[in-house]
Each structure stands twice: as C-alpha cells, then as structure tokens.
Amino acid sequence: MKRLLPLLLGLCLLLSSLPALAEESPALWFCLVCGEGCEEEACTTCGSVRGVWVCSGCGQRNLASACSACGLTREDSLTAQMDCGDLLTAYPAVRYLAAADHPDAILALARYYETGLFLRKDQMAAFACYEKAASMGSGKAYLAMGRIYDRGELVSPDYFKAMEYYQLAADRGIAEAWWYLGTFYEEGSTVTRNYDTAMEYYLKAAEMGDADSWMSLAHCCAMGYGRERDAAMALEYYQKGAEAGSALAADYLGWMYMTGELVTTDPATGLEWYRRAAELGNARSMYALGYAYQFGQGTAIDLREAARWYERAAVAGRADAAAAYKALTEE
Numbered sequence: 001m002k003r004l005l006p007l008l009l010g011l012c013l014l015l016s017s018l019p020a021l022a023e024e025s026p027a028l029w030f031c032l033v034c035g036e037g038c039e040e041e042a043c044t045t046c047g048s049v050r051g052v053w054v055c056s057g058c059g060q061r062n063l064a065s066a067c068s069a070c071g072l073t074r075e076d077s078l079t080a081q082m083d084c085g086d087l088l089t090a091y092p093a094v095r096y097l098a099a100a101d102h103p104d105a106i107l108a109l110a111r112y113y114e115t116g117l118f119l120r121k122d123q124m125a126a127f128a129c130y131e132k133a134a135s136m137g138s139g140k141a142y143l144a145m146g147r148i149y150d151r152g153e154l155v156s157p158d159y160f161k162a163m164e165y166y167q168l169a170a171d172r173g174i175a176e177a178w179w180y181l182g183t184f185y186e187e188g189s190t191v192t193r194n195y196d197t198a199m200e201y202y203l204k205a206a207e208m209g210d211a212d213s214w215m216s217l218a219h220c221c222a223m224g225y226g227r228e229r230d231a232a233m234a235l236e237y238y239q240k241g242a243e244a245g246s247a248l249a250a251d252y253l254g255w256m257y258m259t260g261e262l263v264t265t266d267p268a269t270g271l272e273w274y275r276r277a278a279e280l281g282n283a284r285s286m287y288a289l290g291y292a293y294q295f296g297q298g299t300a301i302d303l304r305e306a307a308r309w310y311e312r313a314a315v316a317g318r319a320d321a322a323a324a325y326k327a328l329t330e331e
C-alpha cells in the first residue's frame with residue numbers, strides 16, 4: 001500500500017490536470033463538405049474551413065446559418081442531405097448529425113459500418129449504432145433492431161426479441177412493423193398461427209401507408225388462409241395495393257391478366273398494369289413490357305418499343321434485359 005501511495009497521488013494529479021489539457025487540444029469536428037473527422041481549423045482531407053457547408057438545395061458553399069443563394073437553413077439542408085437516399089452524398093451530413101446525437105443519423109451511420117463505405121467495415125460498431133438509436137426511442141431504430149434479431153445477421157436470431165422490437169416500432173407508428181408482426185401470425189412458428197390476427201395486422205400496415213401490405217392481404221384471400229378462397233377479394237386487394245403505389249402489386253396484376261391467374265386472361269389490361277408498375281420503377285415489369293412488344297402480347301409487335309423497355313429494365317438492374325436488348329438491336 002505504501003508503495004502504491006505515490007502512484008495514487010500521481011494519478012490524482014494527472015486527473016485534476018485533465019480539464020486543462022482538454023481545453024488546450026482542439027475538439028474533434030466533422031467536415032461538412034467531405035465528412036472526415038478533423039483536428040485542425042481546416043480539413044486535412046478536402047481543405048474546407050471548419051463550419052463551411054454545402055447547400056443541398058443549390059450546391060452553394062456557405063458559412064452562415066442560411067444559404068446566401070437560396071435561403072435554405074443549414075439544419076434543413078443537412079436533414080435533406082441525410083435523407084437523400086444516396087450513401088455517397090449523405091455521408092457528411094450523417095457524420096455531423098450523428099456526432100450531434102441525432103437518432104436518425106446514428107441509425108444511418110450504421111449503414112456505413114455495414115457496407116465499409118467511408119468507414120472501416122465493422123459489424124459490431126453498426127450494431128452499437130442501432131442499439132444507441134433504439135435506446136433514444138426511435139421507431140425506425142426499433143424496426144431495424146427487429147430486423148437484426150429476425151434475420152440473425154449481426155447477432156444470433158431471436159424471434160421473440162424480434163417480435164418485441166417490432167411491437168415497439170409498431171406502437172411508434174411504423175407501418176412496416178405491423179406487417180412484420182403479421183408474418184409471424186401467418187407463419188405460426190414463433191407464436192400460434194392465427195390468420196385473423198395476421199390479416200388484422202396487414203390491414204393496419206396497409207392503412208397506415210405500407211402499400212405492399214395489401215399484397216399480403218390479397219395473398220391470404222387467394223390462398224384461402226383461415227377462410228374460403230376469395231378471388232374477387234384478392235383482386236380488390238391487389239388493386240388497392242397498386243393504387244396506393246405498390247410496384248409489386250401492379251406488377252403482379254400485370255402477370256395475373258397475362259396468365260389468367262384469378263382473372264380471365266386479358267393481355268391488354270395486363271399490359272396496362274405492367275406499364276403502371278414500370279412507372280413505379282419495377283424492373284420486372286419493364287422487362288415484361290419489352291417482351292410484350294417483341295412478341296405482340298396484348299399489343300402490335302413494335303421492336304423499337306421492345307428495345308426501349310429492355311434498355312430501361314437493364315438500367316434498372318436486370319441482366320437478362322441487357323441480353324435481350326443486345327439480341328434485339330444486333331439482329
């Protein structure tokens with residue numbers, strides 16, 4: 001103990017001098033232009049001065065709290081940048097807002113740890129982000145935690161925990177969470193199967209704005225889960241989904257009318273639904289439109305129009321459409 005005393009005294013001295021040390025070294029800040037963590041007054045990565053930000057509305061660089069060109073405030077600009085849907089563009093805003101304890105930004109930061117974009121790939125750091133955002137009561141984070149335990153990607157799967165998180169998210173108004181809860185009752189593996197509860201939750205999700213949930217309701221009717229098969233009701237639900245903006249539902253309707261599933265075959269109507277789905281960004285429908293124009297399905301053969309749709313489908317990510325486009329244009 002005697003020998004420890006000087007050591008303890010030294011430690012006390014060191015601790016008491018820490019605040020002074022902290023004041024001397026500049027705090028770490030995140031560059032609003034490139035997202036890098038910096039210690040100097042100018043970013044060592046991109047050269048931007050601390051506090052300079054890029055307006056997400058017009059691209060102007062500013063230091064003041066509102067854009068001198070378009071008037072957008074820095075806070076609104078950062079939020080829009082974070083939510084823009086492009087990981088590359090969003091990064092500086094995500095980094096900055098996460099450091100300021102913004103729950104949505106902490107949630108978004110997890111994606112960078114998961115993908116290894118800008119940050120070193122680190123699944124545990126990603127998990128810590130999800131946990132932190134969830135501890136702040138974010139509904140979106142609860143949904144993310146539910147997905148993590150459901151899929152068992154960052155942790156071992158735990159369906160009971162998944163359901164708990166989905167319920168927390170659902171109670172905070174996250175429509176999709178009701179859909180996930182519904183699937184547990186439809187599958188009946190973690191809870192006792194109950195088609196009525198499943199459909200009740202699907203309906204809740206659909207009415208709260210999750211358009212794809214109409215498809216699950218339609219599917220239950222078409223299969224006759226817990227009730228008589230009801231093709232008319234299924235069709236009505238698919239249409240509701242498509243009208244609410246579900247590209248999947250519109251695409252499925254296109255396929256139904258082309259093949260005569262649940263309805264009388266009607267290629268012209270099928271083509272209309274495919275067109276609707278394509279407008280909503282569905283690549284499969286774009287391919288189907290190409291096929292319909294190439295072989296005259298519900299329309300006259302039009303090879304130029306076929307090539308146009310195959311090209312759009314390829315751009316949207318369908319490799320088979322690129323092959324069809326090549327075959328058609330090189331003939």
Ligand SMILES: [Zn+2]
Nearest residue numbers: 031034043046
């Ligand atoms: Zn920078």
Ligand SMILES: [Zn+2]
Nearest residue numbers: 055058067070
């Ligand atoms: Zn601006």
